Amino acid sequence: MAAAASSSAAGSCLLLWREENDAVVRRWRRVAAGRSGPEAKRAAQGCQRDFGELLRKTHGLPAALPALPLELTILYNALLFDIQQPSSTSGEGDPLARMAHGLHRVLEACGAPNQGLSLEESWHRLFQERIPEELMGSLHQLAALQGALWLAVKHPEKAEGLFQRLSGGESPEPSLLHGPQSGLLALLQQWHPPVERDSDPLTVQSARNLKSVLWTSAAFLQGIQQLEAEDYPAALAFLQAAATGLCSKRLLAQIFTLMGCCSLKMGKPQRALQHLKGALRVDFTFLPALYQAALLYRQLGLVEAELESLELLDQALEGPAQAATQPFAPPFPVGAELLVCGPQRTAVFAQNCPPGVKCLLAQRCLQAGRVSEASEHYLDLLALLQEQPHCQCGEPALPRIPEVFLEAASALVDLARPEEAIVLCEEVVARTSELVPKTLRMELALSAEEAPLGAEGSSPADPRGLLQKQKRESLRCVLWRAAAYLIQGWAWAKRGEAKEAVSYMSRCLNDLLKVHFVNTGSTEADMVQTGMPEGKVLAQVRQLALTGQGTHFLELGQEKEALRAFQHSLLVNPESPTANLYYMHTLWKVGRRQEATERWQKLRLDPASLEENPERSLPLHLWLYGRQMAFPHMDSLTRNIRQFS
Template structure:
């Protein structure tokens, strides 16, 4: 008996030595030494030696403590199957030690029998340590239905909770987790219980968010924020609380939660991203851009940062919440997406120089070999094709009056699309409208046609923006030539049926949008060339282009119509000018009716933009002199 006692004492000391080695590793943070792997192997070896002897009630505490430690290391390597096997073996040894019958190897059944068979205070702490490990396994696999009945078996009888309410059950939990100084553990049972407690709350809250039960989610997250948790996890909880407030239409409360998240952990990128979205919702563009700047800086730091030398904990929130939930909780766009959004918001809010610099940085980051070279391909967030980004960049530098930069950027697009633009492209109504048995073939053909249409649009838009760059440089000859090249590209597209009705827009994708973009591009390009002719004194050619510009878009364009009025007036065709002017006052401006891409939007410094105030006054005076009342004089 003394020999056996001495043997168990030696094994207890061996367990303690392994755990001391691990604690020293955690304390000193030695990344080059794979201590975790070594400790795991030594614990497996120790457990094998202990389980080589028959299970005995007197040595159950050592047996279960070594099992607990071994299980923690196994789970840290994401080995749930090994964990389940080790846990099953440990529970069977418990039943063998107390002389109880082993009903089956099913874990749920084993737990039910073990918790009834071992009710004494002596072994409860060791049993509850293993119960926490079981909770880890089921929570990481989102098996909430298994967790609830397990926890219900350890609560005091006097505490009553609503049936089926896992969170209420957790609130009333009373674990026997007293520490035994003679047997060291890799992770204190209390710390593991607290982490499980908060991660279960977060999991249930995320579940409610995904079901769009925002009020229920908010209540869960607000309670979770009162629990003890690591700083990074608490920051995520505040961010999720903010997201719930945002979904409930309470933006100020959402911003308050995001600020609290950043106070807890300034590296919480999700809080910055959510703040930028809320600021946009509130129309506070300055604060939105500031948040995007901070988010981009944080994302760059995260990308460039060396891998952390801090050893990962044996049981982490990432493990408990699972990859899918952690991806949702900490979801932020890629660095490239953030920079693109920032650049766009600057341009749209007339921060032209800032927007131009952001776009140039974006183009640099998209080059092969760049440290931030990562083009978003998933995640549900819209990201333009690369040629479109180049066109947006050209538009941005044009607004910042960096004409030669715009020319150079457009040259890149033209060079890449030169050999891809078809000689002629005939467009038919979408395949969804055609009554044909060959639906699959038509769909594939439609995709090919859309791709060819993209090439035409990109090439035409590049020439169009170059034309504006030359207009900025006062080089009307080169501008005229470049606008003509753009028109030559655009007229390669022939639309067989100009306007069709779409029964199901989802089936046609963005085909119709591209056709509308083509019309808008024709309209603006013809207007650009018309201005060139006007600058060169070629009024008849200018008149023709402005007439064609007005015809290019079904809704008409107020700017082109007013230029037409100006040309007719200069040609002394005043009655026609008055008729067009009156019609223009009633028409809808297509520049606001059509949702055109960023690179086709107009701006006040645009050389083709016409200040209509003096022209309106002149037309009103002429019409009044002819004895016809205008809307303003009635």
């Protein structure tokens, strides 16, 4: 009689618990269908709490049929929310602790010893027992969750072993994919979890849904590993497999972006472009895809498309922060995003730096000849840097601040706004003057062993290397201040003040004279071979200053001084067409026409080959100045020399 009453009470409890479980699941589904972020989060926290309390109630009954199937379903639902938003690191709220307790209850019901077993050992012991058919559906659900937990902590081999046992120990079918997780993908492909019946307790997320999430996660992680290993065909194959699974729009956009990177590395830029466009179609707020598209357009030489992409990226970064788009309906507690999250997975997804993007847009406009747009972007950038003086950049990296100022000043001079350019250059001079030494002795032998500009490093235990690094930084400051004087001279020339222009050119040259390169048998022409890129820039700035100074002397009617400046310019680079033309032009003006003619014939100058390409040879902040230095008297000089000959 007492046993019957106890059984009846247990049956009543199971019925109440079943109704309570189903009510919580229905409540979650209603909220999740609305896709309200804050509301869904509060609902998830409520469900986590309710399932936890319900699970504690079920532990009041012995671990035996018929209560165990319902208990395992409640455990499964509770674990889904524990994984989605872990609220504690120990005790009942810990997913691993709850999973272990649930498996021990199953082993206890099967009469199997379970003391002291680890989680992995518990699963192994479980598959050695005869499991009642009523528990198989719940165990498949828990196994899917266990695989997700192991995959999230980068133990795919444990997940693979679990699903192999779940498939009865059968080896996975052969797969076209190769890699550490290809076996797991093959096992997932042949794993068929039991179909949920109408009579079963409701679940928040089905095992079949979790299978698709696991497939996406495993393929995505393996795709990244193969990408980092530079096995691009394998990476592309894994990412294509990941795109077939269940994931949010944001993750799908990431997958397409990585596929674009793989295609580009494989020498298929048009295919890469299609993948990047696909990423933006899926999620137009995914800015890394827009940035990668801009880089690809640049590689393809599509300037207008590149600038359009950069402008869109710049506008997006200026607006309110874009949240990730909502996942596909209905959202489930455990998605692929939870399993692949963590530290920055790849540099492709590095956060875009607003000042870096603004600067890149300004630079590309400048190089495309859209100087007016470039100057406005530079001025916006300077205002942004004033608001965020300690900006932590992602991609693209921001250049050194003096270079930004100099590039902006150069654009302003070209637009006939010399006063603003002079102010910017004065700021560069003020910032660098205390760092410019009276003399600077650079040893080329040491420089040849160093890394390129901006990449060198030295150990505190290597004082000689540290000293050389400090010297190179001083050299950069010399070059920045000299360039500032050069651009100021250009600005004064724009204002019609040739005398002031000559003065600033002299200041530029005086700064450059502070630097002495020492290396037996080496000259400034050897800078490229000696691994000192700053030395090449120094020579370029010197030649520009001397040539510019000569042109201003001509404006002032001081032909002898101009001739001397052009001669010194040719000592820096005897092959410079511009310096040679100005030199011959000045020779003609001072009456040394025979000498000018002989030099012309000796050099055999071809008008078609006289255009120097400043974009290739000069730093960007000197590019416009180099372009405007083009010799303007070519026709008259050619005609005069031919008539004289």
